[in-house]
Amino acid sequence: MTAPVDSFRHGLWQANPGLVQLLGLCPLLAVSTTMINGLGLGLATLAVITATNVLVSATRHWLHQDLRLPFFVLLIATLVTGVDLIFQAWFFDLHANLGLFIPLIVTNCVILGRAEAFASKNPVLLSLADGVGHGLGFAGVLVLLGGLRELFGRGTLLHGAEQLFGPGAAGLEIVFLQSQQGLLLASLPPGAFLALALLVALRNRLTRDRRAAPARSASQTS
């Protein structure tokens, strides 16, 4: 049974929301100042997109066509509000960092897009795989981008790990460069665009190499 695996890989790589579809860029660029911030928002988005996909898929037969969009919006808003409350209760410091961007997950078009384009037409297992794939794809880009910007901007990695994993994780922070300043550009918004561009270019490079291999060229377009 390869279908769920394909759906998963589709979201994670072929149609990665951050690098290929370029959806949800606002939180992607604003929050990715550190790896932990990126991971926090990535996990929140992953939870919401997975739950949305599963619920939309499970209810797809008894939902009237006209009701689809209001239902999706209601569902996503509910889930995001729930995630927001959970973050406030258990990851309070991280919530303070991510601020407005948790409620703004509602507006992440990847979520509505997958609900409409995929989950409303496919069985639950496939939709689950699709949701996890896209969610992880998005979270992965957030973590990579956050890691890059943190490394160049602050000279550290995993700064603030205790906000996500509890006080015991404070020692996880890796300091590469004991510097107060770092490369300022990486912390500023333009740095986010540059880093994202680098990642997109890197991904394009990787797929082009594969595409160049014979007999695989057709299967890469999706």
Added chain:
Amino acid sequence: MSRDRMRAVAILVAVAMVAAGGLALLQSQTAERIRINESQRVLAKLRDVLPAPNRYNNAPQLDVLPVNADALGDETLPVYRARLDGVPVATVLTAVAPNGYVDEIRLIVGVDTDGGITGVRVLEHRETPGLGDGIQTDRSDWILAFDGRRIDDLPSTGWALRRDGGDFDHLTGATITSRAVVKAVSRAVQYYAENEAALFRPVDVPANPLESQPR
């Protein structure tokens, strides 16, 4: 309306009610935790600017006097009071510097009953990373220069940057930011000196959820 439509509306209403119910349940489960989190976050910030914790035994984050004074900012701002067995020990004023480089800068200024500054910290700012963010303690020690200062230590011209003829260094590359903070702190301390007695007047103190917590 057709029967189909009626059914559709009924489903949507039912879904909305389930969603609202679920959220209400979640909210009731998390409300207490969130309230304690917020209260503790405020306390953690206040501790940075208050005297040593053994010098007060109330919960200053809950002993709040709302103050509306031009010297502090053009909105109603909280003043937190620390007491030892009911006797005033220190206050933490919230002050807004309206003239930061990018935007206003929100500060807390701890002042003990001698009129000496026990600490100044930045609550919120949008100053330039790498330059103006030196007002944060994790970026530079600049803001510690206020510790121990008293309003009457210096002539009023002393509450300014050295380059303006005053007594405070400025952050390299962030003169405007530094100037805004010095001015806001001096206004706050001045305000404290003029209103000391009134700042400790009682207000209805809400129940204290942290009383049993270790200080």
